[in-house]
Amino acid sequence: MATPESITLQVDGQTLTARPGQMLIEVTDQAGLNVPRFCYHKHLSVAANCRMCLVEVKGAPKPLPACATPCTDGMEVATQSALAREAQQGTMEFLLINHPLDCPICDQGGECELQDVAMGYGGDVSRYTERKRVVQDENIGSLIATDMTRCIHCTRCIRFGSEIAGLRELGATGRGEHMRIGTYIAQSVASELSGNVIDLCPVGALTSRPYRYTARSWELHQAETIAPHDGVGSSLYLHLRRNQILRVVPKENPDCHQTWISDRDRFAYTGINHPDRLTQPMIRENGTLRTASWSEALQQAADLIRATRAERLGLLASPNATLEEYYLGQQLMTGLGSRNIDHRLRQVDFRDDAVNPPYPWLGCRIAELEQNDITFLIGSWLRKDQPLLNHRVHQSVRAGGQVIAVNPVAYDHNYPLALNCVVSPAQMACELAGIAQALKADTEGLAVTVTHAHQQAAEQLRAAQHGSIILGTAAQMHPDYALLRRLAAHIAQAAGLNWGTVGFGCNDLGAWIAGAVPHHTTEATTGQHAAQMQQGGCDTLILLGLEPEADVADPQQTAQALTQARVIALSAYRSPLLEQTADVILPIGVATETSGSFISLQGDRQSFAGAAPPPGEARPGWKVLRVLGNALELAGFDYPDSTHIRDAALQHHTTPLPDNCLGPDRAALQPQATVHNWQRIGGVPIYATDAIVRRAAPLQATPDAWDDTARLNPRMLAEHNLSAGAAVRLTQGEHSITLAVCSDARVPDGCVWYPTGLPGSTQLGASFAHISLEPA
Amino acid sequence: MSLRNAPMQTPVPHPDKTSLFRPDIRAEIDHWIAKYPPEWQQSACMAALMIVQEDNGGHLTTELMDKVADYLDMPPIAVYEVGSFYAMYEHKPVGRHKICLCTNISCMLNGSDHIYQHLQQRLGIRFGEVTEDGQFSLKEVECLGACCGAPMMQIGKTYYEHLTPQRVDQILDRLEAADGK
Numbered sequence: 011m012a013t014p015e016s017i018t019l020q021v022d023g024q025t026l027t028a029r030p031g032q033m034l035i036e037v038t039d040q041a042g043l044n045v046p047r048f049c050y051h052k053h054l055s056v057a058a059n060c061r062m063c064l065v066e067v068k069g070a071p072k073p074l075p076a077c078a079t080p081c082t083d084g085m086e087v088a089t090q091s092a093l094a095r096e097a098q099q100g101t102m103e104f105l106l107i108n109h110p111l112d113c114p115i116c117d118q119g120g121e122c123e124l125q126d127v128a129m130g131y132g133g134d135v136s137r138y139t140e141r142k143r144v145v146q147d148e149n150i151g152s153l154i155a156t157d158m159t160r161c162i163h164c165t166r167c168i169r170f171g172s173e174i175a176g177l178r179e180l181g182a183t184g185r186g187e188h189m190r191i192g193t194y195i196a197q198s199v200a201s202e203l204s205g206n207v208i209d210l211c212p213v214g215a216l217t218s219r220p221y222r223y224t225a226r227s228w229e230l231h232q233a234e235t236i237a238p239h240d241g242v243g244s245s246l247y248l249h250l251r252r253n254q255i256l257r258v259v260p261k262e263n264p265d266c267h268q269t270w271i272s273d274r275d276r277f278a279y280t281g282i283n284h285p286d287r288l289t290q291p292m293i294r295e296n297g298t299l300r301t302a303s304w305s306e307a308l309q310q311a312a313d314l315i316r317a318t319r320a321e322r323l324g325l326l327a328s329p330n331a332t333l334e335e336y337y338l339g340q341q342l343m344t345g346l347g348s349r350n351i352d353h354r355l356r357q358v359d360f361r362d363d364a365v366n367p368p369y370p371w372l373g374c375r376i377a378e379l380e381q382n383d384i385t386f387l388i389g390s391w392l393r394k395d396q397p398l399l400n401h402r403v404h405q406s407v408r409a410g411g412q413v414i415a416v417n418p419v420a421y422d423h424n425y426p427l428a429l430n431c432v433v434s435p436a437q438m439a440c441e442l443a444g445i446a447q448a449l450k451a452d453t454e455g456l457a458v459t460v461t462h463a464h465q466q467a468a469e470q471l472r473a474a475q476h477g478s479i480i481l482g483t484a485a486q487m488h489p490d491y492a493l494l495r496r497l498a499a500h501i502a503q504a505a506g507l508n509w510g511t512v513g514f515g516c517n518d519l520g521a522w523i524a525g526a527v528p529h530h531t532t533e534a535t536t537g538q539h540a541a542q543m544q545q546g547g548c549d550t551l552i553l554l555g556l557e558p559e560a561d562v563a564d565p566q567q568t569a570q571a572l573t574q575a576r577v578i579a580l581s582a583y584r585s586p587l588l589e590q591t592a593d594v595i596l597p598i599g600v601a602t603e604t605s606g607s608f609i610s611l612q613g614d615r616q617s618f619a620g621a622a623p624p625p626g627e628a629r630p631g632w633k634v635l636r637v638l639g640n641a642l643e644l645a646g647f648d649y650p651d652s653t654h655i656r657d658a659a660l661q662h663h664t665t666p667l668p669d670n671c672l673g674p675d676r677a678a679l680q681p682q683a684t685v686h687n688w689q690r691i692g693g694v695p696i697y698a699t700d701a702i703v704r705r706a707a708p709l710q711a712t713p714d715a716w717d718d719t720a721r722l723n724p725r726m727l728a729e730h731n732l733s734a735g736a737a738v739r740l741t742q743g744e745h746s747i748t749l750a751v752c753s754d755a756r757v758p759d760g761c762v763w764y765p766t767g768l769p770g771s772t773q774l775g776a777s778f779a780h781i782s783l784e785p786a
Numbered sequence: 787m788s789l790r791n792a793p794m795q796t797p798v799p800h801p802d803k804t805s806l807f808r809p810d811i812r813a814e815i816d817h818w819i820a821k822y823p824p825e826w827q828q829s830a831c832m833a834a835l836m837i838v839q840e841d842n843g844g845h846l847t848t849e850l851m852d853k854v855a856d857y858l859d860m861p862p863i864a865v866y867e868v869g870s871f872y873a874m875y876e877h878k879p880v881g882r883h884k885i886c887l888c889t890n891i892s893c894m895l896n897g898s899d900h901i902y903q904h905l906q907q908r909l910g911i912r913f914g915e916v917t918e919d920g921q922f923s924l925k926e927v928e929c930l931g932a933c934c935g936a937p938m939m940q941i942g943k944t945y946y947e948h949l950t951p952q953r954v955d956q957i958l959d960r961l962e963a964a965d966g967k
Contacts, residue, residue, distance in 0.1 A: 181863035
């Protein structure tokens with residue numbers, strides 16, 4: 011029945027309903043009718059330039075492209091009539107004129123849209139005998155291989171650049187026969203979402219460079235998993251051959267990442283089989299590590315644990331561990347009578363733990379970010395930290411929304427900011443207090459003067475119908491995190507917005523649920539938090555899945571604490587600090603090698619099975635923890651498989667819904683970040699977030715990999731008589747490193763931007779702290 | 787998704803547009819920008835490219851196109867697309883007089899080949915080349931819409947029609963004389 015909201019039309023004799031104005035191809039796709047296409051993609055704008063989807067519409071003198079023909083009531087469409095078939099076959103013949111028939115050496119062969127459609131609509135013999143065009147390839151970086159002779163000019167990659175990546179890097183230059191897709195000036199593409207053009211390309215023009223020439227699609231088998239690098243929780247397909255992951259592609263999830271994934275999720279697999287992988291248990295004997303059997307190593311670990319007083323025993327877990335690993339870790343510690351467990355390795359400010367939200371999350375569903383009138387980023391380089399959250403924010407801007415930010419660096423976003431307040435880390439709390447004051451909200455006792463910018467921000471926040479405040483990674487690592495969080499909550503409340511945090515890894519919510527935090531348990535006692543353990547509060551430390559010099563807030567302190575303590579490391583990778591300090595190393599699998607569950611930032615629990623066995627004698631983390639529990643003769647470690655652990659973890663948790671509410675009885679907080687001569691701005695670069703990513707060579711060859719320089723703004727360089735490229739010595743605590751400075755106008759005065767997670771920063775201290783800088 | 791795209795602008799406008807071009811060039815480009823709605827200022831891209839090409843002695847460089855992109859808040863690749871699409875934009879140095887000879891059907895039937903041969907002999911260059919003294923360059927162009935005067939060529943902004951080798955010589959002699967040779 012036709013109503014104002016829906017109309018009916020006849021397609022190939024079937025009656026279909028559509029919204030007025032909906033494009034024909036959407037309706038046929040929903041009905042499962044096959045209309046061939048190359049340029050159309052449901053998440054991109056309509057270009058209608060490939061002409062493959064021509065169909066016959068009754069009353070129209072010529073065939074019409076289904077992707078650009080809006081449905082009208084009573085329309086009669088034939089997708090397979092003689093006229094339609096002739097048009098489709100004609101288009102196909104034209105498209106094949108210049109296409110090299112190099113399918114046998116083409117990476118796309120066997121999974122190529124052109125190949126598939128040519129099977130259905132192409133002729134069996136070519137009538138074309140003239141010369142074909144040849145296009146020279148450009149090197150566009152370490153992730154995407156180009157064979158532009160194969161390009162059929164569908165322009166999906168170009169539209170992806172402007173509409174999704176927010177960065178138009180590829181274009182169609184030249185005209186007619188000379189038209190070509192490329193960057194024109196042969197530069198690496200810099201988008202953090204660039205790998206998606208590999209999926210979009212309907213032919214073999216843009217293919218995955220790391221995967222190139224390694225396998226044929228029919229040799230691969232497919233396994234599902236969840237991306238283990240950020241809290242978005244993107245669904246992935248792993249493509250494996252003989253238990254080796256050869257590539258990663260997205261699995262569609264409309265509520266989460268649609269069809270896009272970040273380059274980090276797509277290419278990080280290249281770091282899995284790195285020579286650093288641990289394949290055998292090791293124990294320290296007479297000061298040196300030697301390989302050992304599992305029983306020997308577990309016995310040694312159990313002995314070390316037994317010999318430690320419960321209050322001096324601690325467990326530090328990576329924010330990328332599975333729910334099951336967190337729960338067993340928590341059970342292990344509880345069984346031993348200790349509450350010293352934490353996953354917030356990069357956090358330094360724990361003052362608010364007593365009133366912490368019980369189950370912090372993003373504050374809204376990921377898809378809701380797209381509806382925002384305003385998004386307020388606090389200490390967040392959302393674009394690089396959580397690329398697919400940023401994608402939603404970018405879409406909100408395209409729809410007319412606004413973004414404002416209070417950041418320690420003028421991070422580059424792929425949309426304009428309505429207000430970009432860039433201040434040194436120490437001033438961030440004051441800026442927020444100013445906005446809070448302008449909204450007549452609680453300023454946490456900070457004395458502020460309200461500036462015009464504060465007023466402007468307050469007005470924009472108040473005017474918004476839907477909006478989010480996002481505390482980013484830099485805010486979470488900030489010495490005044492508790493204060494920033496309270497101010498964000500006050501602002502959100504006063505302006506009627508939601509607010510949330512982005513976590514540090516892919517499973518922060520899982521860690522909270524499973525109890526991998528020193529508080530919020532049924533018992534009233536509170537254990538040591540991550541910073542206390544890093545400061546040497548424990549005699550024996552169990553490390554779960556982390557690289558202690560790169561995954562923590564203060565690598566210097568951590569190194570000291572590990573040197574003094576006994577260390578039992580469950581780790582997938584060796585690292586210098588582990589080799590120096592670990593007494594027992596128990597090799598475990600990475601996320602793709604274990605079954606488990608992650609809980610995404612929007613609160614979705616997603617379980618996955620192991621796709622490949624861990625290398626050598628390494629075992630999934632949950633199995634190692636289970637056996638460790640048995641070796642310690644603790645009760646309740648008899649789970650037959652990981653799903654039982656998951657169920658127990660979910661049952662154990664009392665607040666099933668994510669919640670960002672701060673508890674009552676909050677003590678006053680004094681700002682801790684102080685102004686020094688030089689302030690370090692830390693943060694974690696996009697390709698330094700975890701051990702796998704840091705070892706993924708193709709990602710480390712992109713422009714987003716940090717070039718190991720300290721960044722200062724040009725004014726500061728001039729003031730201190732430094733030229734770009736000059737060597738400087740950065741000192742924190744007792745250690746210093748020497749490296750080159752580079753000029754970067756994004757950095758505020760008095761600050762040095764040098765992140766953590768880099769090879770050089772393992773010698774340094776906390777991310778947002780005092781640092782001294784002198785010419786070397 | 788919709789059919790029509792909003793124009794793609796760079797996230798951050800260039801901070802100091804006055805540093806990009808001389809005031810007279812800016813005034814000329816601004817004159818063209820004013821002809822379009824504010825959010826469609828990139829429609830002035832073609833005119834801006836013509837203006838900077840002329841100012842640069844007849845050809846564009848990547849740096850100049852980047853400046854035009856910055857001036858109009860466009861991604862550079864979008865300017866490269868325009869600059870490489872249209873035949874009137876040059877990407878290599880051209881002579882002081884750019885001779886555009888039409889070789890399309892009407893001109894071909896009326897002897898454009900002879901004209902080309904004569905130009906080759908007289909100037910010693912072929913299509914796409916510049917004379918050693920940089921005075922003339924030769925370019926093969928598609929129909930310029932003067933078929934009734936075929937064969938024809940365009941030099942600068944002037945059309946020369948009904949060409950014969952003698953007439954070509956006269957035209958070039960005049961140009962050389964005007965240049966003081």
